Amino acid sequence: MKNLRLTLFIALTGALIMSVSMRAGQTPKPEEKRPLVIQIGTGDRVPIRVIGDRYPSFNGIAMDIESDEVVVTDENRTSIRTYGSQFQGTDRVMEPRREIRGPDVGRMCSVAISPEFQEMYAVNKDTGDNMVVFPLSADGDATPSRELTVDHGAWGVSLDRKNNELFITTQHNNKLAVFSRLAKGDDYELRHIQGPKTGLASPQGVYVDSENDEVFVANHGHWRYTEPGDGWAVRGRRGEKPPGLTGLAPPLTASTGRFLPASITVYARTASGDAAPSRTIQGPRTRLNWPAGLYLDTVSGQLAVANSGDNTILFFDRKAGGDVAPVRSIKGPATGLANPLSLFIDTKRNEIWVTNYEDHSATVYPRTAEGNVAPIRAIRSAPKGSPAGALGGTSSLAYDPKRKEILVPN
Amino acid sequence: MSRTTHIIAVDTVHDEIVAANPFAQALLFFRGGATGEEAPIRVIQGPRTMLGYTDNVGVDPQHNEVFVVQKWTNAILVYDREARGDVAPKRIIHGPKTGLDSARHVAVDPINDLLAVANRGAKNILIFNRTDEGDVAPRAILGGPKTGMTVHTVDLDPKTKNIIVPSGARTGRSGGDEGGGAGFVRVWKYGDNGEETPPRILVKGLETNGAMELIPDTQDLWIVGGKRPDLFHVYHLPELFR
Numbered sequence: 001m002k003n004l005r006l007t008l009f010i011a012l013t014g015a016l017i018m019s020v021s022m023r024a025g026q027t028p029k030p031e032e033k034r035p036l037v038i039q040i041g042t043g044d045r046v047p048i049r050v051i052g053d054r055y056p057s058f059n060g061i062a063m064d065i066e067s068d069e070v071v072v073t074d075e076n077r078t079s080i081r082t083y084g085s086q087f088q089g090t091d092r093v094m095e096p097r098r099e100i101r102g103p104d105v106g107r108m109c110s111v112a113i114s115p116e117f118q119e120m121y122a123v124n125k126d127t128g129d130n131m132v133v134f135p136l137s138a139d140g141d142a143t144p145s146r147e148l149t150v151d152h153g154a155w156g157v158s159l160d161r162k163n164n165e166l167f168i169t170t171q172h173n174n175k176l177a178v179f180s181r182l183a184k185g186d187d188y189e190l191r192h193i194q195g196p197k198t199g200l201a202s203p204q205g206v207y208v209d210s211e212n213d214e215v216f217v218a219n220h221g222h223w224r225y226t227e228p229g230d231g232w233a234v235r236g237r238r239g240e241k242p243p244g245l246t247g248l249a250p251p252l253t254a255s256t257g258r259f260l261p262a263s264i265t266v267y268a269r270t271a272s273g274d275a276a277p278s279r280t281i282q283g284p285r286t287r288l289n290w291p292a293g294l295y296l297d298t299v300s301g302q303l304a305v306a307n308s309g310d311n312t313i314l315f316f317d318r319k320a321g322g323d324v325a326p327v328r329s330i331k332g333p334a335t336g337l338a339n340p341l342s343l344f345i346d347t348k349r350n351e352i353w354v355t356n357y358e359d360h361s362a363t364v365y366p367r368t369a370e371g372n373v374a375p376i377r378a379i380r381s382a383p384k385g386s387p388a389g390a391l392g393g394t395s396s397l398a399y400d401p402k403r404k405e406i407l408v409p410n
Numbered sequence: 411m412s413r414t415t416h417i418i419a420v421d422t423v424h425d426e427i428v429a430a431n432p433f434a435q436a437l438l439f440f441r442g443g444a445t446g447e448e449a450p451i452r453v454i455q456g457p458r459t460m461l462g463y464t465d466n467v468g469v470d471p472q473h474n475e476v477f478v479v480q481k482w483t484n485a486i487l488v489y490d491r492e493a494r495g496d497v498a499p500k501r502i503i504h505g506p507k508t509g510l511d512s513a514r515h516v517a518v519d520p521i522n523d524l525l526a527v528a529n530r531g532a533k534n535i536l537i538f539n540r541t542d543e544g545d546v547a548p549r550a551i552l553g554g555p556k557t558g559m560t561v562h563t564v565d566l567d568p569k570t571k572n573i574i575v576p577s578g579a580r581t582g583r584s585g586g587d588e589g590g591g592a593g594f595v596r597v598w599k600y601g602d603n604g605e606e607t608p609p610r611i612l613v614k615g616l617e618t619n620g621a622m623e624l625i626p627d628t629q630d631l632w633i634v635g636g637k638r639p640d641l642f643h644v645y646h647l648p649e650l651f652r
Contacts, residue, residue: 035596035608038649040615045645048630052641076640126414153414171413171433202412202433222412222433249505249545250483254457257435309447391640395416396515396563397623397632402422402442406623406632406642409415409429 053389055382056081058355058362060111060122060157060293061342064136069097070344071120071136072355072362073108074381075392080105080122080134081381083362085346085353089377091384102141104132107393110205110293110342112159112166114181121166123150123157127393131157131168133184146184151175155204156218156293160269162210165190169203169217174226176203176217176267195228195274199265205306205342207294212318213269214278216303218291221263225256228274262288264305264316281316283323288314293342293355297367302327306340306354313340313354313365332372336363339390351376358388411438416465417515417563421491423471426451430478435461437476437489454489456496461487466563470540472520475500479527484510486527486538505545509536514562521568522600528561528575534605535564535575535598552598554605559596562620570652571600575609578620578636593618593636597650611649618643626651 038045056074063070068085081096106128113120118136129152132144153172160167164181176198177189194200201223208215263282267275281288289309296303296318305314305326312331316324330337330352338359345352350367360382363375382388391410398407411429418429425442436455440448454476455461461478468477474491485504489497503510512531518524523540527548537550552573553559565574578593593616596609613631621634629648635641 035610035612036649038611038613038647040613040645042615045615047643048646049644050641051644052635052638078638155413174433204413220413220433222431224433224435248484248511249508252460252480252483252485252502252504253462255435255455255459255461256457257431257433257455257461259434259436259455389640394621394634394639394642395619396418396621397634397642398418398420398427399623399625399632400420400422400427400442401627402425404627407418407420407427409411409418 053387053391055360055386055388057357057360057388057390058381059109059341059357061344061353061355061362062111062113062120063344063346063353064113064115065346065348066115067136069136070353070362070379071111071113072379073111073122075107075109075125075357076389077101078105078107080108080111080120082136083379085349087377091380093381093383094379098137098139100134100138100140100142104142104144104147108132109155110157112157114159114161116161117181119145121157121159123154123168125155125393126153129154131166146182148179148183149186151177156206158206158208158215160208160210163269165208167206167208167215169206171202171204171220173230174198174200174203174223175230176200176206176215191270191272192228193267193271193273193275194226194230196225197274197276198267199263199277199280200226201260201263204291205293207296207303208269209296209318210269211298215267215269215271216294216296217265217267218294218305219260219263219265220290221260223258223260262286262291262309264288264291264294264303266321279321281320281322281324285323285325286314286316287312287326287329292340295343295345297345297347297352299347299367304343304345304352306343308339308341308357311335311337311340313337313343313352328370330365330369330371330373334372334374335365336361336375336378338388358390360386360388414465417467419467419469419476421469421471424491428467428469428476430464430467432463432465435459435464437461437464437467437478452492452494454493454495454497458496458498459487459489460485460499460502466515468516468518468525470518470520473540475518477516477518477525479510479513479516481512481514484508484513486510486513486516486525501541501543503538503542503544503546507545507547509534509548509551515564517564517566519566519568522571524566524600526564526566526573528564530561533557533559533561535561535573537573550601550603551605552602552607553596556605559594560620563622565622565624567624567651572650573598573600573602574624574650576618576620576622576633578616578618592616593620593633595622595631595633595650613647613650616643624650
């Protein structure tokens with residue numbers, strides 16, 4: 001009995017101690033306070049100011065020479081616009097012949113067209129991770145004929161009309177991917193150029209020269225070690241883990257990043273894997289500075305480069321390599337060049353077209369223009385002189401209280 | 411800078427702008443009044459830095475430190491603010507206890523010695539001590555998968571002890587979404603903890619991609635559009651500054 005009482009006492013005491021200790025260790029339930037709810041759009045909860053750029057800003061450009069139509073991508077208002085290529089020079093705003101807008105048109109950068117198949121191919125920079133294909137006659141809220149998943153951070157596209165292949169660059173993983181023209185959905189590329197020997201470093205514009213079986217790529221020069229097959233962005237969406245990055249705490253490794261001089265790298269058209277360029281235009285004499293769009297003038301044999309970093313168009317001999325000076329350039333205040341991103345050479349009418357991202361314009365020059373030349377004419381999407389926000393895809397803002405300024409990384 | 415520079419920081423004490431280059435794996439320090447094609451005054455870059463894909467930065471001007479979260483290796487790296495070149499981090503928060511999962515942004519409160527991390531993969535906010543190091547558990551976790559909250563950035567206000575978290579819909583497949591495209595700002599207080607702890611303030615009905623900035627001088631909230639990231643809306647919201 002004594003033992004039973006002791007056992008009972010110990011049991012009761014233990015239960016009491018356990019009960020007390022449980023209460024002490026328990027996380028208190030959060031107070032059931034309702035948050036102060038501020039519903040935007042009601043009463044005076046409306047914007048006191050709206051800052052933005054209401055005009056289209058042109059990025060990519062392509063042309064159907066036979067039908068006299070120019071196709072431009074508008075990254076600012078997310079549209080693809082078609083204009084007639086022949087018109088009287090004017091400073092007035094031009095209305096497009098057609099405008100594709102809608103949920104399938106995001107922040108499109110480069111565009112290519114196939115006159116043979118009456119299609120356009122527009123690459124979404126980084127908000128859709130896709131390339132959309134529309135008929136050249138598409139207008140309004142059109143549905144793409146097909147859509148292709150591409151790596152996050154794609155930019156350039158060039159159509160090899162002879163071999164029916166699309167070449168697409170991706171900045172984020174230093175890659176040039178080659179797809180069938182008919183690729184769609186999650187189709188994988190036919191081949192790609194990627195790896196430490198390739199010299200690809202934040203690749204942007206691309207041009208495939210199917211006559212000479214070469215492909216040219218413009219590189220900003222921001223480099224990191226990339227394994228062939230590194231497609232982390234697209235792998236993530238497909239549910240595949242990037243190699244070596246499984247688990248919650250993958251090991252930290254030595255950084256590989258470097259700043260390289262901007263370059264144009266040239267490869268055999270059918271090159272694949274960790275292929276070294278057959279030649280590279282790079283060095284101080286080249287004047288390359290954030291090169292973007294590329295286009296080959298098949299008449300002069302010169303490669304035109306939209307050198308967005310210093311508002312110039314540079315021309316190099318097609319066979320150039322090394323630290324070479326451009327054979328000529330279009331540069332100066334009369335040119336109207338303002339962050340030129342893409343270009344197209346119309347060999348039928350001997351004209352060169354350039355999109356100016358920071359001037360709401362596409363300007364036209366004689367094909368052989370040189371120096372500080374004014375454009376022959378321009379397509380304007382805003383009154384001349386309108387400030388261009390060039391806000392791109394803003395992901396954050398920062399406030400500088402000293403200067404009372406908002407900084408917008410872009 | 412690169413074509414893709416997502417989150418920058420302003421060092422008001424030393425009048426500097428700090429930006430990351432995710433592709434060259436570098437931290438760049440510019441003069442506060444820098445303009446045009448001006449070179450950075452310092453660069454942190456090199457094998458010993460262990461910098462990977464880095465598109466964010468937080469600055470602590472009081473203790474002379476800069477913080478970056480590593481999206482792919484789930485780590486917080488801390489450097490001397492005045493370091494340059496190929497320097498190793500002075501502290502690293504890294505390991506399974508940390509709960510870091512595709513984190514996107516780190517904010518520092520040098521007065522109350524806190525770090526807040528926008529932990530995008532786990533859809534939560536992790537609060538650490540400013541001087542934490544190694545494989546440490548966060549001292550508080552806010553939000554989480556049950557809340558459906560998307561996180562992009564986080565802000566700490568040392569004066570009000572507010573933790574401010576904007577959420578939104580970023581366009582495109584990779585962007586994520588919350589509430590059918592709607593955007594929110596949630597405000598918790600220091601000391602709040604737990605996934606089910608409701609925010610003290612909930613701003614609803616914003617059309618945003620989740621990028622924002624608070625302007626204390628005018629008690630305004632600047633918010634970036636979701637479908638139109640080139641449009642910024644400014645709201646006068648004094649409640650967020652109390």
